[in-house]
Amino acid sequence: MKLRSFWQFLIGTASIAFLALGCYALGDAVDQWAVALILLAAVSVLAVLFDIIPVLAAALLSALLLNIFFIDPVPNYKIYDTESVLLFFVYLFIALVNAVLTNRLRKQEKKIRDREEKAKTIKLYNTLLNSLSHELKTPIATIIGGIDTLKEIDAEILPEQRMELLAEIETAGNRLNRQVENLMNMSRLETGTLKLKRDWCDVNELIFLVIQKLPVEDTSRIRFEPDDTLPLVKLDGGLIETAVYALVHNATRYTPKQMPIEIATSYEGNMLLIDVSDSGKGIPESEKQHLFEKFYRLPNSGTGGSGLGLSIAKGFVEAHGGTVNVANRPQGGALFCITLPAEVPKL
Template identity: 55%
Template structure:
């Protein structure tokens, strides 16, 4: 019954939008359909919500994005808009459902009140974090479409870079949300294998090069570093979150230094910067979920550092934050693990 009602609701809204399609831009239609998905997420169970989100995306494609009455999209910007819509619709639907589910449980148990507050904080933060990159993408696409022949090649490249940065930011928020869900539900299991830490760190630096924001990332390969038995996916997320956090909260032209060493039975990774550091009285709270330093610039959901801590602890390791003597902050990650130099590993 819920599926039938939710599908009917989406169809009615879509018919109304199609009737006025000559007067309403298809991007406005996308926002109306997204609002429809959010309303169903406030009323129904998860299956009808997901059906509504996927159906609304298909309707947007078939009836409103050129060429009409086909699922084929020829325009690159429209392809990007379509996939961004699906991601936002699904994330918004699931997140709204989770918040509603938490609120229902909290009515029976007082201890759930804190959970509701945390999810509300997450929703408010992500609403900003999702809207900002989406607005950037749509604005850049509009400019490219309306002034394509007037823009220089450099201006077009700059707009494409803005779209790239916004997409990375949006993807980071979705990944953080999924990673936090894995940590909270206890489904996170490490899959450890031999890892070349030098290559892994270089790969992370390459992936975030587009958002370096005039920062310098200093990393020197240690050819004497052994292979470590680690979960490469989690270690990559740890380093990426710490570097992106430093890029976001330190002044332009700051230096971010990454050092990987081997001490006893431990893999040691330090990530330091030349920014302003952390207030001493706030250091003990920075790894708390949803925590953000007072008077910091907007942006971020307060999940990055708590995810870092969770991934480090999944390796039975520890992470320590302290301010440098001169300026900036330093994160030190210590993970007990097996180590093997290449010659030994080949003989195993």
């Protein structure tokens, strides 16, 4: 703290001295009134940047330099007439008051920002708890209930019932794992620790990996025709796979059962395009601007979902310099389009 004050004192006084020297070098080109305004402006700038003590020192120095070098007789620290006395003390008063008020205003603004940031953090924390309470409690209850059932009536349970319970436990475990991954991915985006690991990637294989991660009841309604003409592209396959999965998983939640979900890929003008379209109700125009916000969920979207998937998808795509856009299809449903600048092998 003392070292910072020392450097602020040094920089502040040096700045005022430098400005005064420059004005003095101009000679009769600037009068004492212009110099007073220039030095006062410099004190105001310092008050915005520095603590109060170095600023007051700069203000006092500016008044002394104005007296010695710009109020006749020059150079002399004495003042001989009423006008000079008035100029000196009025300037000193204005400079000191300006320094104090500007410094107080800066501190007040900081308090307001801190208060707003605190309120925002509390709101985000409450939203996180509300969003994840169901997402975490439900699969945990499923896992505990399934294990208790297997432990209590293991000898009496039929093989198909055992397999059904194990499938429910597996689904719940995958759901928990997905939420933990979402939180970790959002943390990486928020803290700026996300690092791209670009490598050559087969886009068709990437899409098939996404489909394999979906629950069995959803994989059957995915429509994807691999494009054998697509070149290999250089990107972080893991991040883009996560982004595409988020869009496809979102589509499964808002598309009626048995209705198809289509995935299409293409490469045009050095850009990789990945489209995910569903057969749901589409996105209300008033909601599109909020769709990719953290924890945001469409009104009347039912239970389930933490509201992180689309936000993470957008963050991962933008980390590649790409974009994610959403539009409503003429025939009904929503269309999400990922556009990525992607390097291809040189021929």
